[in-house]
Amino acid sequence: MILHIPGVLTPEQIRQFRERLAQADWIDGRASVGSQGAAVKRNRQLAEGSPLAVELGGIVARALTANPLFFAAALPLRILPPYFNGYAGGETYGDHIDGAIRVASPGAAPLRADVSTTVFLSEPDEYDGGELIVTDAYGTHEVKLPAGDAILYPSTTVHRVEPVTRGERLASFLWTQSMVRDDWQRTMLFELDQNIQSVRAAHGDSPATVGLTGHYHNLLRMWAET
Numbered sequence: 097m098i099l100h101i102p103g104v105l106t107p108e109q110i111r112q113f114r115e116r117l118a119q120a121d122w123i124d125g126r127a128s129v130g131s132q133g134a135a136v137k138r139n140r141q142l143a144e145g146s147p148l149a150v151e152l153g154g155i156v157a158r159a160l161t162a163n164p165l166f167f168a169a170a171l172p173l174r175i176l177p178p179y180f181n182g183y184a185g186g187e188t189y190g191d192h193i194d195g196a197i198r199v200a201s202p203g204a205a206p207l208r209a210d211v212s213t214t215v216f217l218s219e220p221d222e223y224d225g226g227e228l229i230v231t232d233a234y235g236t237h238e239v240k241l242p243a244g245d246a247i248l249y250p251s252t253t254v255h256r257v258e259p260v261t262r263g264e265r266l267a268s269f270l271w272t273q274s275m276v277r278d279d280w281q282r283t284m285l286f287e288l289d290q291n292i293q294s295v296r297a298a299h300g301d302s303p304a305t306v307g308l309t310g311h312y313h314n315l316l317r318m319w320a321e322t
């Protein structure tokens with residue numbers, strides 16, 4: 097499932113992030129990838145574990161965890177510390193797939209990346225190019241969202257960021273280990289959840305609503321790892 101999540105960060109949070117990121121020290125984005133990614137990655141990132149990345153990353157992770165749409169779609173077990181990246185002057189990240197296993201810090205337990213998320217920190221009219229292109233079973237999707245909005249996509253997909261030819265594209269991106277590792281099962285649970293909410297809004301907690309809610313939880317019981 098590829099899902100647009102509006103308003104993860106408020107305009108005020110975006111303003112503060114932008115002020116802080118304008119003064120940040122950036123490093124070569126190739127610091128956080130393997131050799132296949134490094135061959136196609138040309139961008140800048142905040143260093144992993146730097147005080148600014150930890151501070152702003154905590155705000156992003158808390159905002160996403162509290163977002164009902166993100167929670168229902170990602171079913172997060174653990175969220176890895178968010179990263180921050182910037183692309184300008186033709187910078188790009190070519191076709192790649194995100195590594196399956198990631199370690200948040202030396203010695204920490206390895207986590208599986210099931211769900212990838214980009215939170216846009218620049219407005220679309222501030223830069224040309226920079227579309228996130230995600231290819232899944234249904235085709236190729238081009239994503240460029242307002243600042244504060246997020247896109248969630250399965251970590252199993254091949255994706256890229258087109259060269260930024262004017263202005264600068266700033267974003268936060270992160271990986272989540274889901275309680276449900278399979279994208280199709282997550283998608284089914286998400287659609288069931290959203291439909292139950294519609295039925296509930298229209299008919300209240302009728303016996304049918306209660307029965308469907310039970311069915312959702314029983315599927316989750318069958319598929320979730322905690």
Ligand SMILES: O=C(O)CCC(=O)C(=O)O
Pocket residue numbers: 181189194214228255256257267269
């Ligand atoms: O900048 C983005 O939107 C995504 C970056 C990305 O795909 C990655 O760092 O693996």
Ligand SMILES: [Fe+2]
Pocket residue numbers: 192193194212255
């Ligand atoms: Fe990626």
